[in-house]
Amino acid sequence: MFKYLADLITNNILRLEEGSKLSESLNFFIYDTIKILFLIIVVVFVISFIKTYFSERKIRTTLSKGKFGIANLVASMFGAVTPFCSCSSIPLFIGFLKAGIPTGVAFSFLITSPLVNEVVFVLMGGTFGWKIAIIYVVTGMLLGVVAGLILGKLKLDDQIIINNNNGKREEEYLPKTMKGKLEYSWKEGLKTFKKMFWYVVLGMVAGATIHGYVPADFFEKMLNGLGFFAVPIAVLIGVPIYAGCSTVVPIIYAVTLNGVPLGTALAFMMSVAGLSLPEALIIKRVLKMKLLLIFFGIVALGIIIIGYLFNFLMK
Numbered sequence: 430m431f432k433y434l435a436d437l438i439t440n441n442i443l444r445l446e447e448g449s450k451l452s453e454s455l456n457f458f459i460y461d462t463i464k465i466l467f468l469i470i471v472v473v474f475v476i477s478f479i480k481t482y483f484s485e486r487k488i489r490t491t492l493s494k495g496k497f498g499i500a501n502l503v504a505s506m507f508g509a510v511t512p513f514c515s516c517s518s519i520p521l522f523i524g525f526l527k528a529g530i531p532t533g534v535a536f537s538f539l540i541t542s543p544l545v546n547e548v549v550f551v552l553m554g555g556t557f558g559w560k561i562a563i564i565y566v567v568t569g570m571l572l573g574v575v576a577g578l579i580l581g582k583l584k585l586d587d588q589i590i591i592n593n594n595n596g597k598r599e600e601e602y603l604p605k606t607m608k609g610k611l612e613y614s615w616k617e618g619l620k621t622f623k624k625m626f627w628y629v630v631l632g633m634v635a636g637a638t639i640h641g642y643v644p645a646d647f648f649e650k651m652l653n654g655l656g657f658f659a660v661p662i663a664v665l666i667g668v669p670i671y672a673g674c675s676t677v678v679p680i681i682y683a684v685t686l687n688g689v690p691l692g693t694a695l696a697f698m699m700s701v702a703g704l705s706l707p708e709a710l711i712i713k714r715v716l717k718m719k720l721l722l723i724f725f726g727i728v729a730l731g732i733i734i735i736g737y738l739f740n741f742l743m744k
Contacts, residue, residue: 431467435460450642458637462630465711466622468520474618476524481603481610498578501537504530505573508541509566518542519711523621526589526715533581540728541573543702549678556682557691561739565695568738572731579727580720588720624714631710659693660736664729667700691743696736704728 435456439445445452504525508518518539525535545566553562604613681694704725713721 431460431464434463454637454642458633461637462633465520465633466626470618470622472520473524473527473621474614476521476528477617478610478614480528481613498574500531500534501574501577501581502570504534504537504577505541505570508538508573509545509570519708520621522712523715527617527621531581532586532589533577533579535577536580536724537573537577540576540703541570544572544699545569553678556678561691564739564742568735569699572728572735576727576731580724583723585720585723588717590715590717633707659690660696660740661733663693663697663736664700664704664732667697668704668725668729669706670701690740692736692739692741695739696732699732699735700729703732 438459439452439456440447443455445455521542522535522539525538526532550562550566553565604610678698681698685691685694709721709725716724
């Protein structure tokens with residue numbers, strides 16, 4: 430439906446030349462903006478409705494009383510089976526925070542979701558072999574678990590701009606009747622939609638510009654011949670770009686065929702998928718700058734380590 434609307438506007442209404450840079454950028458912008466805004470209001474509505482059956486105290490207690498890292502592993506596994514890009518994962522991340530789920534657990538989902546899913550696994554297995562695909566999935570989920578644990582231990586809840594009152598979450602009154610539950614859920618979804626709207630638009634403008642106007646071989650040329658520093662540089666290069674892993678897998682396969690080490694190419698792909706500039710612009714609405722920078726720094730470090738690991742294993 431979203432793709433149909435994007436094609437209808439760019440090709441039929443605006444009559445832009447199909448395949449042109451402007452057409453590709455605008456189509457990308459319309460498709461992803463509509464999709465993400467739709468996901469925000471629907472996902473927050475659904476999670477808010479479910480939340481009316483569980484008090485925040487009960488949710489926090491349930492996910493916090495398990496053994497060390499179990500809740501993070503569950504969140505990471507859930508992220509691995511949700512085929513979302515980084516920006517599309519944010520509505521669920523917000524919903525988790527609104528439900529009172531521990532910060533580190535919510536981050537485990539946010540980190541893993543754009544990096545690992547069944548589509549990426551199949552594409553990785555078909556292009557690089559199943560051994561590499563399995564290692565990639567395991568390391569991607571491990572990154573989500575470990576980074577989530579670290580972020581949780583840092584006790585930075587005061588850096589979250591959701592249900593926040595001087596750094597303390599207030600226990601909400603939850604409606605009891607079905608009508609009240611539906612009204613509450615709709616209001617929560619609409620409120621989040623309004624807060625996030627311009628951040629989503631700004632993030633998608635950045636992503637669409639890069640998508641349409643940066644040459645396909647630009648990053649391939651930059652990654653070749655950088656030696657030991659290729660992995661961290663690949664991560665830095667990937668940050669401004671916005672794309673899902675499933676979109677990037679064919680590109681990194683072509684890059685590795687041209688001599689770029691697999692770990693360097695994977696670091697670039699994971700950076701593109703998990704640390705995109707559009708994601709930062711959108712998530713800035715619910716995270717203060719300190720937590721945003723710590724989040725990006727920890728994930729970037731994890732991706733760099735994974736990149737070096739793959740380069741070592743593939744020697």
